[in-house]
Amino acid sequence: MAQEQNVANAKPWIARTDTPFIRITDVTKRFGDFVAVDNVSLDIYKGELFCLLGGSGCGKSTLLRMLAGFETPTEGRIEIDGQNMAGIPAYSRPTNMMFQSYALFPHMSVEKNVAYGLRRDGVPKPEAMERVADILKLVQLERFARRKPDQLSGGQRQRVALARALVKRPKLLLLDEPLGALDKKLREETQFELIKIQETLGVTFIVVTHDQEEAMTLSTRIGVMDAGRIVQVGEPPEIYEHPSSRFVADFVGSVNMFSGRVTDDEADYIRIASPDIGGEIHVGHGVECSPGQELWYGIRPEKLRISREKPENAQNAFPAMVEEVAYMGDMSIYRLRLPSGKVLNASQTNFLRHAEDTISWDEEIWVSWGDIAGMVLTQ
8 A cells, every 4th residue: 555645745834832822622512403513623823824714604603703702612612822711701801803794883983993992991091092003003094093984995994893803902813704895806905914914913813714715815724614623724735735635625726526446556656547537547646545446536727738739748638628718817717628528627827918829719639737736535
């Protein structure tokens, strides 16, 4: 039996060995007969920007609300900074939460919105105003201190909500779909602002999102959730290039997936016979498997190469027909049909403004990829 080699040299998140700042142990949350969070255990370290990623109903927001103290675990234990959170109400926890709706007071100025929590906590006015001024400068809103929320753009309102959450200096900031209300371009710009603010303050952030691109951009690590469980935890390159299952491979990015059976199992390569592709796939590294085993092979669209001539010395090259071409500006996406009927997506970067002799609709071409470009999945 061959052992899998980590050909990309991707490493798990091992930046520190100190005690986890947040420790979630065997946590389950039930609502009647429905299990929203199912026996989750997770460690998060101080200073991380950790993303909980998953589709609607996977349990990510419920887990966040249990950290905040808005929900109580049915079973299990949550510790923050070494303290058991059992019985500790939300207002006494070293956390603050920023909601997708922002929930700004429309009748208050930006300055008063940000100062509201400090006033409720009885912070002396001179200290409160100094802290408000500092945080507004950090989020680049000092010029808008006197404005009302309806006089701000969506991105500016998002930063007001962030400033209001951070001005109380929480040890942990919880963000539930914080950028979901922004348009695509503004969301992309705000992601980098959020990273800069988090790095400047050193506050631990936990972000809940369903947007895989957002999670990949923001996070030090990602926890992928499905049906109430954490199915994989890792740094963004590890999650993308080395998914633990077909679910993760398909959820995080686009992937072409083939089912097959192992025909050769050697120390430095395996071969997979796949009816989907109408031939054998050559994998240029060892995999923990056995001859005859059924498994799946995934290849990302950007790993595929298309050409009119069959590539020389290609281990994985198959004929295909171009069915559709979608021009996206920075890249083009090709929809290819194999003789077996299987449809693939291939993406190609558009390097030139006016590329001549580009591959187009209804052409017979070859699709190929390197022998270490794909992923072998056993579950």
